Amino acid sequence: MNITVLGSTGSIGTQTLDCAENLGLNVVAMSAGKNYDLFEMQIRKFKPKAVAMSDKQAAEKLKERIRDLPVSVFSGEEGILRLFEETQCDICVNGIVGVAGLRPTVAAAKKGVRIALANKENLVVAGDAIKKICKENGAEIIPVDSEHSAIFQCLNGICPTENDIGSIQSKIRRLILTASGGAFYGKTTADLHNVTASDALLHPTWKMGSKITVDCATLMNKGFEIIEAAKLFDVSSEKIDVVIHRESIIHSMIEFVDSSVLAQMSLPDMRIAIQYALTFPKRAESPVIPLDFTSLPPLTFAKPDYETFRAPLLCRQVLRTGGSCGAVLNASNEIAVEAFLQNRINFLHITDFVEKMLDKYPVVSEATIDELLETDKKIRLEERPD
């Protein structure tokens, strides 16, 4: 089995390589951003045929370092797309952060391969367009996001986007996404005026990159996951509920029409979701420690506070409106989170800014991938959250 790992030096990427090693998979191509030190070590270990770095200077440094190896090095956004021309893979794991992962997902979809998708921004920006390209080319998306993997596992591998949608829709009352609540759970708007980026980066249960950790603190991540679930499983916003579950042991649930609920549980370790996306429909041994039920803390559940954390409500609105809204939502969030991480804006301004942009930009319905990326670019060039 040949796999391509995009974003290999990030949180998802490094854990994917752990899984690939554990499963004995052949890594044929890898991409990274600018961390050439770690990337070099990964290349020496996994011996891919081709690699790409989105940062061109880092790619030049890498080329110098690995002159002794028979590996092609490409650079820039185009370089990542070249990987799909130069190598053949069966599975592409996309762990690139943000809208930068969109063109690579489209390239993988056009090759008709399995896409193990960790990049939820892809589905927020262009879910409908991506699904169409997958269908036309026989590609499949298997979720890596823990909540969506949980639902996918509860569906017992019956992916409604591929199989009999009607029969699944008639059996399921709702999908219940669990949420840790992020770093600021329980805080009021007054408490949040002066919180800093380092406060936001203290996630209670999952260790992840900084962008998604801030998204968890605003609950924008959960909002994105509502859109992601709607696209992956073909359900409407009304059929997707969110419940705060601080312990992150239940990763999500499905409720059937007879009120029976299935949950998927494990310690919070992304390698289960990543590995399942690689081995589906089979399962394999994993290095994850089994649950010891008698030593677990009590599992708690609570309602999200949507007055303080409005982001999921904005996301539901985006889901209902459709078209280019998702591109506006994602681009404005990406630049606002960046500004917050650089201490240029305060925490509450992230969601305020996203809301302002959604009001400002007219909706284009049935937008193509190019048009969506055009919208993304325009916002990055013309708007400033600070």
Ligand code: MN3
């Ligand atoms: Mn998640």
